[in-house]
Amino acid sequence: MSISYIPDAVKLRLWGKAAGRCQYGGCNAPLWLDELTQFEFNAAYIAHIVADSPDGPRGHPEQSSRLRTDPSNLMLLCDKHHRLVDIADVGGHPRERLEAMKAEHERRIEITGGIQPARKTEVLLYGANIGAHASPVNYVAAAEAVMPDRFPADRRGIALGMKGSMLQDRDQSFWQVESDQLLRSFATQVTPRLAEGSLQHVSVFSVAPQPLLVRLGTLLSDLPDAEVFQLHREPRGWRWPETGEGPQFIVTEPTATRGPPALVLSISATVTDKRIVDVLGSDAAIWRISLATPNNDALRSREMLGAFRRTARTILDRIKAMHGEMALLHLFPAAPVSAAVEFGRVWMPKADLRLRLYDEQKQLGGFVHAMDIGEMPVGAAHA
Numbered sequence: 205m206s207i208s209y210i211p212d213a214v215k216l217r218l219w220g221k222a223a224g225r226c227q228y229g230g231c232n233a234p235l236w237l238d239e240l241t242q243f244e245f246n247a248a249y250i251a252h253i254v255a256d257s258p259d260g261p262r263g264h265p266e267q268s269s270r271l272r273t274d275p276s277n278l279m280l281l282c283d284k285h286h287r288l289v290d291i292a293d294v295g296g297h298p299r300e301r302l303e304a305m306k307a308e309h310e311r312r313i314e315i316t317g318g319i320q321p322a323r324k325t326e327v328l329l330y331g332a333n334i335g336a337h338a339s340p341v342n343y344v345a346a347a348e349a350v351m352p353d354r355f356p357a358d359r360r361g362i363a364l365g366m367k368g369s370m371l372q373d374r375d376q377s378f379w380q381v382e383s384d385q386l387l388r389s390f391a392t393q394v395t396p397r398l399a400e401g402s403l404q405h406v407s408v409f410s411v412a413p414q415p416l417l418v419r420l421g422t423l424l425s426d427l428p429d430a431e432v433f434q435l436h437r438e439p440r441g442w443r444w445p446e447t448g449e450g451p452q453f454i455v456t457e458p459t460a461t462r463g464p465p466a467l468v469l470s471i472s473a474t475v476t477d478k479r480i481v482d483v484l485g486s487d488a489a490i491w492r493i494s495l496a497t498p499n500n501d502a503l504r505s506r507e508m509l510g511a512f513r514r515t516a517r518t519i520l521d522r523i524k525a526m527h528g529e530m531a532l533l534h535l536f537p538a539a540p541v542s543a544a545v546e547f548g549r550v551w552m553p554k555a556d557l558r559l560r561l562y563d564e565q566k567q568l569g570g571f572v573h574a575m576d577i578g579e580m581p582v583g584a585a586h587a
Contacts (some may be wrong), residue, residue: 208256208272217248223317227309228285235282248383249286251279253302261294262302279306309345315352325354325405325431327361328394330420332382332412341365349433349442354407364389364420365412379563379574380415390423398426406430409442414537414544415561415574421548422577432509432540432549447503453515456492457522463487464524465527465557466534467519469547470494471502471512473538480536483562483571488534491523503540512543517550524557533557538564538570553578 226233226248233239235248255263256272271277279302281289289297327350331341343363347356365388397403406427410417424430432443439518453471466488468475480490493515503509523533533556537544549557558578562571 218278221310222280223313226282229305229371233282236507249281251281251286253277261290262299324357325353325407326357328406328408329363330410331365350407362462407430415563417544418548421545425549432542432545434503444477449511450508454494461489461526463489465489468492469537469539471539472500473536513546516547520556534560536562
């Protein structure tokens with residue numbers, strides 16, 4: 205344990221470099237408050253990497269005296285990690301390991317602290333149950349994904365999902381209940397801030413059945429600036445693992461356009477024409493955006509998601525031109541979550557066809573009608 209007097213100037217320098225957080229690798233706990241009670245007080249300990257006496261933890265006959273008040277030899281730690289490195293597991297914490305922890309922490313603080321205020325983003329979280337699986341969306345993982353390009357505007361973000369819902373997407377009331385909840389949450393938490401101009405940038409993290417993701421995207425279309433993130437399976441996480449546009453999207457048009465128009469997003473899985481015909485009949489005019497090899501990790505970069513946006517915008521215009529503005533567009537999505545959200549963002553309620561969204565339910569034998577989006581044009585027949 206320390207026996208030295210640490211000058212106030214050195215303490216302030218150390219606090220600044222650590223941003224008031226524990227420098228033990230992976231901890232990062234704020235040392236100015238109790239996270240349980242939110243009571244603010246100084247909970248920090250200053251630990252020596254090389255002990256300030258030769259017989260202390262990692263002590264040295266010559267360096268202990270020389271490094272007693274050197275900021276490079278001091279770490280800001282919480283109580284449990286101070287006890288760990290100096291008492292409980294001294295052998296497991298050699299000088300080199302502690303120096304690496306300190307350097308990594310201070311490098312990260314320097315990067316994030318150097319971001320200009322214009323790089324602030326509001327983290328928006330949306331999750332709804334998919335089958336028997338609850339949403340894996342959480343603030344900590346989302347906040348890590350936006351850095352170092354941006355930094356979270358606050359410590360909680362905006363959460364739109366229904367907490368503790370027992371409904372599953374095969375339940376009859378699921379779509380109406382979840383859609384209403386999403387609309388109410390957005391109107392309460394986002395719309396007022398849009399009106400007052402306090403939302404300059406939003407980072408969107410969402411996992412939900414695809415019709416709800418599209419619905420979320422339609423609500424986000426009015427945001428001044430937003431980035432939609434994708435939950436990747438390999439490597440696991442929200443960060444975009446690659447750069448560049450990647451494989452090209454394939455657009456397929458129907459040979460005849462007499463029947464009801466259907467748009468298939470075959471990006472994360474293959475959707476055959478038969479599955480569409482089973483729902484709409486043999487005269488369905490099937491349009492398609494696909495990849496040569498659809499898979500769950502198909503979208504690997506921001507640029508590829510941008511290419512999907514442009515493709516979706518073009519095909520929506522094309523479908524309206526071929527089928528007329530009174531048509532109802534049937535959407536069958538098998539797409540990564542970010543693509544489903546972006547599709548909703550590029551869809552324009554006053555310019556594009558009404559949408560009828562379907563969700564694949566294997567237990568129910570295929571695609572089922574989930575919800576409709578958009579107002580029926582004057583003079584259009586009810587579907």
